[in-house]
Amino acid sequence: MAAATLLKFLAMQSIISVTNLSKRYASGFEALKRINLDIHRGEIFALLGPNGAGKTTLIGIICGILVPSAGKVTVDSHDIITDYRAARSLIGLVPQELHTDAFESVWATVSFSRGLFNKPKNPAYIEKVLRALSLWDKKDDKIMTLSGGMKRRVLIAKALSHEPQVLFLDEPTAGVDVELRKDMWQVVRDLRDSGVTIILTTHYIEEAEDMADRIGVINKGGIILVEEKAELMRKLGKKQLTLQLQQQLHALPAELSAFKLTIGEDGSTLIYNYDTKAERTGVATLLGELSRAGLRIRDLQTTQSSLEDIFVGLVSDRQ
Amino acid sequence: MNLKAVQAIYNFEMARTRRTIWQSIVSPVLSTSLYFVVFGAAIGSRITEIEGVPYGSFIVPGLIMLTLLTQSTMNASFGIYFPRFTGTIYEILSAPVSPFEIVLGYVGAAATKSIILGLIILATSWLFVPLRIEHPFWMVTFLVLTAATFSLLGFIIGIWADGFEKLQIVPLLIVTPLTFLGGTFYSTSVLPPVWQTISLFNPVVYLISGFRWSFFEISDVSHTVSVGMTLLFLVVCLITVWWMFKTGYKLKK
Structure with missing residues (x-):
């Protein structure tokens, strides 16, 4: 029992701690704005953000390639500036670009x-x-x-x-075919199972959804949110009910005005968004009201919003 | 100290030399042999000796220096510039390696290669002309100090350059002319007094003079001054490299 508690405690410990980290380039561009972030030991952390959001800058600073303008970063309690040897020896970095020694084996x-x-x-x-x-x-x-x-x-x-404790994967699957991508993710899972902490950025958000334990979203140099993936999906994920009607509608009947319904472009589809975590979703009531309004249903389907939908929503809200 | 990293960088650079053996070793040796033929045999037949030393033998230290300076500079500059150009420098910058260790690996390999070249040219010279080395210790000291100093200069150029053209400018437009004008093929004492004074501003004069002294005990300036000037140049290069790493100049944004 004590061992299990200890393991849980260790898992919740931060292996990387970023405090008030800022980066301003010589051109004046502020790539990071007082970032605060903790990466837990042994987790897969997906850092998502549009191009130019600051992902690679953040990784570059932690790994020692870029110089921070302000703030502090520690890796397993080792400061990346004053104790850089200990900090860097724990880190493995897979850069976004294919930088290789062409003539070497x-x-x-x-x-x-x-x-x-x-x-x-x-x-x-x-x-x-x-x-x-x-x-x-x-x-x-x-x-x-x-x-x-x-x-x-x-x-x-x-x-x-060099058997790192922390592995940064900056767009690791860019340009890799589907079969190899699956193999690579299996390697990543195995690494995580062996205790390696993994921080990844990817444009394939479905991969992040599949792989990550926690998600961080960065945009315009600031962290928008950091959340457990399951919690994020529960909080921000929405469900959509699509109803195919047997007749066309030009306007919503008065009985249905209480529901936030949208008529589809073809006029014979009704779309209803509802919150999965609400006590009452309103679906049963809606179906009853439809029947009372004399609308017959040909077919229906429900869809759950993906991480990609959530990500796009988060980023576009802040544009 | 991360000696394994120093060893890794050193071995990587030496492997590059082995991969390009024709360009790295054979080509400079062949070029220097041609100098012997042209200057030693053709011109040497008209200039019998300088300060009691046959002309063919007299130019040997200068020719070794010529190769040492150009090859140290070019090899070290290319060694650090190429990873910057290809982007593989990310790995060096993100490794637990200190600036001193990085310099030791790159400059050590470049200097080693130049010293090997210098010794091959020395051995080749013996085939063409009679040679004697009066002060072997000082000969090796000048060889090592000069190779290290100009490898450091090359390292600085490799960090400073942002294109292949800039990489070539200093070795071809500054180092080579200074070497030719620094007494490789002549003693500065044969120059008019004004040019003798101007020559003293050429650092290569001190290197060639000191190196030649270690062979034949003849020099344009005192060998202690030569050692002093070489050490001074070494210190200037070390300070510049230190400043580059401290400020992250062209290495870290």
């Missing part, structure tokens, strides 16, 4: 990365990583001969080469 470049992080040679571990990423057959090939998807996996292998 896969094996050499992954081994190079391990050395950079002060880790002794471990061919067995490198082999394990390459096999997990389906790169073992290509280990002696020069990177320039690989496809885009394979190069992306090489970058992941490099990031994993």
